[in-house]
Amino acid sequence: MPMPNTETPHKPIPFRMLIALAALLVFLLVMRLRLPGYHSIPKNLDANASITVLAKYPHDSAAFTQGLLYADGLFYESAGLYGQSTLRKVEPETGAVLLEKRLDAQYFAEGLALLEGKLYQLTWKENTGFIYDPQDFRQLGAFSYPTEGWGLTTDGSSLILSDGSATLYFLDPKTLQTTRALQISLDGAPLDRLNELEYIRGEIYANIWYTDLIARIDPTSGEVVGVIDCGSLRDGEGAPGPNDVLNGIAYDARGDRLYLTGKNWPWIYEVSLQSAQTP
Numbered sequence: 001m002p003m004p005n006t007e008t009p010h011k012p013i014p015f016r017m018l019i020a021l022a023a024l025l026v027f028l029l030v031m032r033l034r035l036p037g038y039h040s041i042p043k044n045l046d047a048n049a050s051i052t053v054l055a056k057y058p059h060d061s062a063a064f065t066q067g068l069l070y071a072d073g074l075f076y077e078s079a080g081l082y083g084q085s086t087l088r089k090v091e092p093e094t095g096a097v098l099l100e101k102r103l104d105a106q107y108f109a110e111g112l113a114l115l116e117g118k119l120y121q122l123t124w125k126e127n128t129g130f131i132y133d134p135q136d137f138r139q140l141g142a143f144s145y146p147t148e149g150w151g152l153t154t155d156g157s158s159l160i161l162s163d164g165s166a167t168l169y170f171l172d173p174k175t176l177q178t179t180r181a182l183q184i185s186l187d188g189a190p191l192d193r194l195n196e197l198e199y200i201r202g203e204i205y206a207n208i209w210y211t212d213l214i215a216r217i218d219p220t221s222g223e224v225v226g227v228i229d230c231g232s233l234r235d236g237e238g239a240p241g242p243n244d245v246l247n248g249i250a251y252d253a254r255g256d257r258l259y260l261t262g263k264n265w266p267w268i269y270e271v272s273l274q275s276a277q278t279p
């Protein structure tokens with residue numbers, strides 16, 4: 001004998017309500033994807049320096065740049081996204097990729113640093129870093145870290161890692177353990193969303209995610225000592241669009257040359273700083 005049906009009969013959802021819900025979902029998605037303003041930007045981030053472009057070099061606009069450095073006349077670049085992550089050695093004048101290593105599809109490549117003849121590459125949420133020989137990109141090792149991986153640089157003795165928060169972590173390259181956590185602050189308030197890093201003339205340069213701003217950080221106190229506005233890179237023909245985020249800082253210490261690029265930008269720019277506080 002069949003069981004009596006005790007369930008309340010389903011009432012169909014009115015078609016108009018479905019349309020309204022769908023429209024709301026699309027609206028929220030577009031807001032999230034399209035508007036940089038969705039991500040709040042600290043109000044006290046007044047830039048006190050700007051940049052002038054001295055030269056520009058071709059950059060692979062398919063590269064979702066997550067880390068950039070300069071060494072011995074070449075750029076080394078870490079490009080992200082799952083299934084597309086690579087480590088690259090690039091000739092500045094031509095943009096030619098001289099050597100490329102593809103990462104397994106489960107890794108999203110992030111920050112990149114060169115210290116004592118070894119390349120260190122982070123991954124975003126995989127808690128895994130890779131160590132390579134910069135000559136042939138042979139993998140020399142791997143290491144793990146507890147945070148997300150965003151930017152990476154070095155002061156010549158420690159690796160310095162960002163994870164999108166207001167904290168920078170100093171790692172001993174021998175043990176790959178964190179030896180110091182530095183809180184970054186601007187006028188006494190934490191400054192988060194620190195992303196790609198570069199150690200330049202005794203300071204840590206950090207671009208602030210989803211802005212065209214670079215913070216100059218005192219590596220001893222963690223205080224922001226200056227903010228550079230790089231928004232002028234969006235002017236002119238072939239410039240990156242508003243959704244292509246600034247995300248590559250490289251420094252040629254011997255030539256005292258500063259290079260900037262971003263995710264899917266068609267150019268790497270050599271720039272100089274204009275400010276009363278320019279070092």
Ligand SMILES: [Ca+2]
Nearest residue numbers: 068197198249
């Ligand atoms: Ca860098």
